[in-house]
Amino acid sequence: MSAVFRKPKTFRLRALHSQRKFGVAGWSCSEVLQKGCRHFQLPVTGSRLCLYEDGTELTGDYFWGVPDNSELLLLTSGQTWQGYVSDISRLLSAFHKPHAGLIQAAQQLLSDEQAPLRQKLLADLLHTVSENIAAETRAEDPPWFEGLESRFRSKSGYLRYSCESRIRSYLREVNSYASVVGVEAREEYSRIVDVMCRELRAAQYNGSYFDRGAEAGGRLCSSEGWFCCQGPFDMDTCASKHSINPYGNRESRVLFSTWNLDHIQRSSNALQVAIPLLGTRWY
Known part of the structure; x- marks a missing residue:
């Protein structure tokens, strides 16, 4: 299709370590990158875009082949992203020393969840993060x-x-x-x-x-x-x-x-x- 009749590509964009997403449209990879850097107040130099799901870097040649509304991640110099693998790694890091916020969030999700498989996953998560592994004596962990x-x-x-x-x-x-x-x-x-x-x-x-x-x-x-x-x-x-x-x-x-x-x-x-x-x- 001729570029004259093309509509701008639309994406959902967020920065690394940020849960905030915003919709962005553009005619080129460079335009989307600049808009993203301006929105998140990040430097354009050294920054790049990649697909959230697998970390593939978005380039000019690949730009028009990406489906509309795909989720993109804005990375600055030195940052890396491997897609869902990176998300799982961050999740495991949170489990290593779980805090009250993580437990409370999982409890809230479980109370509202209806799908059996998701209930099982959340229940297992809570079971794991609620363990009192460090405690050793009867006084420290009576239920054990x-x-x-x-x-x-x-x-x-x-x-x-x-x-x-x-x-x-x-x-x-x-x-x-x-x-x-x-x-x-x-x-x-x-x-x-x-x-x-x-x-x-x-x-x-x-x-x-x-x-x-x-x-x-x-x-x-x-x-x-x-x-x-x-x-x-x-x-x-x-x-x-x-x-x-x-x-x-x-x-x-x-x-x-x-x-x-x-x-x-x-x-x-x-x-x-x-x-x-x-x-x-x-x-």
């Missing part, structure tokens, strides 16, 4: 200790006990399996189990695995208490990137008690694989 014996005064102390109990439970299952081991392998099986018992007793049943206050090499979580799934025992990582922090709230603590950090659902499955190997002596 609901249902636990009064002797547990700290989160780390309880989770250390929980880990020891879980290891002891696994060990009892291993012991009970001796009755189904063939006669020819039973003696070797018992010898190995005895070695395991002594090693675990000496290591205090590896209770430090769940204790975020333990030395880095002795725990399976971060210093904040985050556990990341280690994937199936025969793989290096977990493709699903499962993670959980039982230090956050009571619900996470209870859910963590059902977690298997290596995808093994039944320890007997591993035992059924190991028993045939007893023909080889282990020292």
Whole structure:
């Protein structure tokens, strides 16, 4: 179409770190850029326009191919934008140290939301940002200790006990399996189990695995208490990137008690694989 009959292109424009948008029309990329800089009181030199959705820079050649009413972002010298990726990054940064305003805004959105999927996303967001991860003692986070014996005064102390109990439970299952081991392998099986018992007793049943206050090499979580799934025992990582922090709230603590950090659902499955190997002596 001849430029004589063209209408000016229309856009919705905003500056980086600003939620204010305004409508702007122009016959060229340069005209829209100048109008935007004037509106936001930004220098024209070094500034440029890009598409909000993917960060593609708007140039003269691309100008007329962009649909009307597309959202543009005005960037000054040194600023970058990767589209929705940048938005997600900013959102994650807000979650790292959530403030009351974020929680209040999410609560308001949830109260008015009708779509089930958006309700689920908002509810999960609130669940995450409302966690009291930093708190450690019963006095600092009483709800976390609901249902636990009064002797547990700290989160780390309880989770250390929980880990020891879980290891002891696994060990009892291993012991009970001796009755189904063939006669020819039973003696070797018992010898190995005895070695395991002594090693675990000496290591205090590896209770430090769940204790975020333990030395880095002795725990399976971060210093904040985050556990990341280690994937199936025969793989290096977990493709699903499962993670959980039982230090956050009571619900996470209870859910963590059902977690298997290596995808093994039944320890007997591993035992059924190991028993045939007893023909080889282990020292």
